[in-house]
Every structure is written in C-alpha cells, then in structure tokens.
Amino acid sequence: MPSPHRLSKLATTTVIGVLAAGALAASPASAATHADLGDVLFQPQPLRVATYNLSLNRGAAGQLVTDLSTGGNAQAQTVAEVIQRTDPDVILLNEFDYVADGRAVDLFRSNYLQVSQHGATPVTYPYAFVAPSNTGVPSGFDLNNDGTVGGGDDALGFGLFEGQYGMVVLSKYPIRTDHVRTFQKFLWKNMPGALLPDDPSTAAPADWFTPAELDVVRLSSKSHWDVPIRVGKHTIHVLAAHPTPPTFDGPEDRNGRRNHDEIRFWADYIAPSKSRYIVDDAGRRGGLRLTDSFVILGDQNADPVDGDSVDAAIDQLLDSRRLQDPRPTSAGAPEAAGLQGGANATHLGNPKYDTADFADTAPGNLRADYVLPSLALRVVRSGVFWPTQSDPLSRLTGVFPFPSSDHRLVWVDVRVPRFGQ
Incomplete structure (x- = not known):
C-alpha cells in the first residue's frame, strides 16, 4: 500500500x-x-517534472562511486527517499558528480531509488542522461587573477576535479538520445552583448580576461543540455543547467555576470529571433522552434528580488512570453524563514516561494530552483518539498547540517498534448 x-x-x-x-x-x-x-x-495522466540539487557531490574523484556502491550511505538514502516521496516522472539532479561510464548514476538507481527507503515506494527510471561538465577542467590560465595558475577557481567551471557538481537527467519516458544537444564548449565571448567582467583597477572596459583567456573561457559553469523526452506522441525538450553561484568573487563580479548570462542563454534559446548565435557542441546552430514544447529545469542560483545575483537575472526567464511560472510553494519555507530570522527578516520576497535554506547571516533563504514549462503544457499543480517541522517527513530536510541538501526538490505537474513533434 x-x-x-x-x-x-x-x-x-x-x-x-x-x-x-x-x-x-x-x-x-x-x-x-x-x-x-x-x-x-491532452494526455489524461499528468506528467510530474522536477528539479533537485541533491548535493551528491564529493571532495575527491571516485568518492561518489564508492559511497553509492552499497545501499548504506545515509545522505544518499535520504535524498533517494525525497525522490520516492514525490515520485517525479522526469527529474534533473544538480550536484551529482559526473562519472564518464555512468557508473555513479547506475549505482544510485539500483542501490537507492529502486530500494524502499524508510517505507517509501521505490521508483524506477529506465532512462538516464549524463554528459561531461566544465567543472574542474583546467583552463591553463589565471582566471581569478590571483597570480597563480591552478585549482578550482582557474578551472573552466569551479571544481576540485573534473566533473564535480555535475548533472543527471532521469526519466520514466524514453530519452531521444540521438537528438540531445549539449553546449558545454560554447564560449562566453560569443554571446552578443555578454556581461564580461571588468577589472575595476583599469580604465579599459570588460578587461578582466585577456584575449587569450577569452578564447577558452566557456559560458557554462557546468553545461547546458537540451534533452528531448518522448511522452506518448509528444516530445518535450528538457532544458537543463546549473548556473554558477553569483558569489565567491570580487568587485569585478565575474560569477554574478556569468550567472546572469548562463540564465540568459535559455531565454535566447527559446526565442527563435534571438538564438541564431548559439552553436552546440556538434556545430549545429540555433535554438528551439516556436512549436517546440519544453521545460526549463535547474538550480539557477538567482532569486527574483533577494540575494546576490545581478539585478533581474532570473527575470530574463520569468518575463518570457514563451513560458509560464507556476510559482511552487511550501508550508515549510515560510516557517523556516520565521524561525531562522537573520537575513530572512529583511527579504522583500515572499518566503513561501523559497527553495533553498542558505546561511541566516547572508544571503538567507532564497528561491533558487525552478521548473518553468512552456505554454503548450497545461499546469495542473506544483509544489516544493519542504515539510513543516510538525510533519514526520521534516526529518528529510532538517536543519543545518542538513541530512539531505540545502536545496529542496521542486516539482510541477503538467498535462502533455496528445500529439505533436
């Protein structure tokens, strides 16, 4: 039962x-x-689509495979139970270390998701997509301008090893693997009007990176993926990404600017009049057509009104006429904001929309994680898995140090057209 x-x-x-x-x-x-x-x-059964930064990242290459090789890792059990309790049909996992042979994903499915956790119903995802991440890939340059070359800050995306903080798409429906597009190698400088960082100690504009560095600096801190999934006779493009946090930099705001442009990438990709400059890793140009259905998923690391992101960064998506924002809520988020106080007391946004439990000093709890369906999909309902403290399932979210993650799973139920591309 x-x-x-x-x-x-x-x-x-x-x-x-x-x-x-x-x-x-x-x-x-x-x-x-x-x-x-x-x-x-529309097809009769709603499709549940979710995003979850589940913090299954580790401090060394190979550690995640070790941790998932048995069914006994406490954190993996907890995040797996969160997924089982919400039972998405399609889910993007952020901060899941990339392993080239897919071994980590296979172990998570077989040892955790397909095994009941604390009495929850097991869930099976026959289809998965993983691909390389820019995190931890050496750039060969001093990208943070600290006088030395090497380490996570000088990688193409912050990471202590290649693939740290990667991504996974899991699906109960077939992934059209031959039609997947990745944009890992797209150069930041090739985005028209890019917000390239400026060295405030010089008079020259946008000169934080040298010309040689701009030839290797990529837009995606991890990657951007277009993963088409077949639901009945209809294809939905899962647009997956995890923009860099807009912090951990200096007055040049290189991470804040990159976060803004990583978010902008999808805003341009879904607008045919703006997407011509985009080229995928296979050399194909352009973005989606007006007739394509899609869902934008991911930890965008940007709140509409609070936090450290560049002004209106997430509004590039929320203001798009091509999609809808279901504005998922929970009862646990406003309770947490009230109990924790600190920066939360000065926030302008309604805490019921928060999806991440960050430090109470700064930036406080924020809406960072999004599920944004296109207009062709009919939204049924939505939510954020953030139980109140009186709910027995609050043991899955907890308080710092969190048993699962500092982010919460966000889900949206949509009805999918019966026919289409």
Whole structure:
C-alpha cells in the first residue's frame, strides 16, 4: 500500500475530476466543452517534472562511486527517499558528480531509488542522461587573477576535479538520445552583448580576461543540455543547467555576470529571433522552434528580488512570453524563514516561494530552483518539498547540517498534448 506521505499523481487527477464536476453543475455546456477539449488535446495522466540539487557531490574523484556502491550511505538514502516521496516522472539532479561510464548514476538507481527507503515506494527510471561538465577542467590560465595558475577557481567551471557538481537527467519516458544537444564548449565571448567582467583597477572596459583567456573561457559553469523526452506522441525538450553561484568573487563580479548570462542563454534559446548565435557542441546552430514544447529545469542560483545575483537575472526567464511560472510553494519555507530570522527578516520576497535554506547571516533563504514549462503544457499543480517541522517527513530536510541538501526538490505537474513533434 502506498505511503500516506507519498504525493499522489492519481490524487491530482481525482481533484481535477471533482473540480470539473463542480463546474459542470454550475455551467453544463461551457464546462463540458472545456472538458471535452482537454480530453481531446491532452494526455489524461499528468506528467510530474522536477528539479533537485541533491548535493551528491564529493571532495575527491571516485568518492561518489564508492559511497553509492552499497545501499548504506545515509545522505544518499535520504535524498533517494525525497525522490520516492514525490515520485517525479522526469527529474534533473544538480550536484551529482559526473562519472564518464555512468557508473555513479547506475549505482544510485539500483542501490537507492529502486530500494524502499524508510517505507517509501521505490521508483524506477529506465532512462538516464549524463554528459561531461566544465567543472574542474583546467583552463591553463589565471582566471581569478590571483597570480597563480591552478585549482578550482582557474578551472573552466569551479571544481576540485573534473566533473564535480555535475548533472543527471532521469526519466520514466524514453530519452531521444540521438537528438540531445549539449553546449558545454560554447564560449562566453560569443554571446552578443555578454556581461564580461571588468577589472575595476583599469580604465579599459570588460578587461578582466585577456584575449587569450577569452578564447577558452566557456559560458557554462557546468553545461547546458537540451534533452528531448518522448511522452506518448509528444516530445518535450528538457532544458537543463546549473548556473554558477553569483558569489565567491570580487568587485569585478565575474560569477554574478556569468550567472546572469548562463540564465540568459535559455531565454535566447527559446526565442527563435534571438538564438541564431548559439552553436552546440556538434556545430549545429540555433535554438528551439516556436512549436517546440519544453521545460526549463535547474538550480539557477538567482532569486527574483533577494540575494546576490545581478539585478533581474532570473527575470530574463520569468518575463518570457514563451513560458509560464507556476510559482511552487511550501508550508515549510515560510516557517523556516520565521524561525531562522537573520537575513530572512529583511527579504522583500515572499518566503513561501523559497527553495533553498542558505546561511541566516547572508544571503538567507532564497528561491533558487525552478521548473518553468512552456505554454503548450497545461499546469495542473506544483509544489516544493519542504515539510513543516510538525510533519514526520521534516526529518528529510532538517536543519543545518542538513541530512539531505540545502536545496529542496521542486516539482510541477503538467498535462502533455496528445500529439505533436
């Protein structure tokens, strides 16, 4: 019998049916027409799409494989249970170290997700996509201008080893592997109007990086992926990324500017009039068509009003006419903000939208993680897995030091068109 704490997609469908019945009683003709159109145009079962920065990163290459080789790692058990309780159909995992042969992903699926955690129903993802990350890849240059070359700060993306803080897409539906596009190697300088960092000690503009450095500096701190997934007869493009935190730099704000442009990449990619400059790792130019369905997923490291990101960084997506923002909420986030105080007390944003439990001194809790569907997908409901302290499942989120992650899983249920590309 399913756990009473497991968020049921079947229950979502039932609620929709009840609401539809009420509408029929109020206005039979109009409600019936709407219901008929829904039945004709959309697949009946909602698709749950999620993003989760689950902090399954480790301090040394190979350590994640070691930790996942048995079913006994406490943190892996906890984040796996979070996924089991929410049961997404498609999920992006941020901060999951990249292993070239996919061994780490296979171990996480077989030893954790497919094994009941604390009575939760196991979940199976037959399909997975992993690819290299810029994190930890040596640049050969002194990118942080500290006088030495080497270390995470001089890598193409911050990381102590190649692949640290990588990504994974897991799916219950087939991934169209032959149509996946990656943008790991796209150079930052090739984005028109890029917010390249400026050395404040000189009069020259945007001169933090030398011309030679600009020839190797990539836009993506990890990568940007377009992962098409086939749901029935319809294809949804999962647009996955994890922009760098807009901190850990100096007055040049190189990380804040990079975060802004990493977010902008998807805003341009989904707009055919703006995407012509984009070239993928296979040399193919351009972005999505107006007829393509998509969901933008990931820890964007940017809050609409609070935190350290460049002004309006995330608004580049939230203001797009090509997508919708379901604005997922939880009951646990505002409770946490009230109990923790500190920077949270000065925030302008409503804490019910927070998805990350950061330091109370600065920046406080923020909305950092997003699931943003295109207009072609009908949003049913959404949420953030952040239980209140009175909920028994709050043991999965906890307080610092967190048993799982400082981020929360964010999910959105959508109805998918019956037909399409």
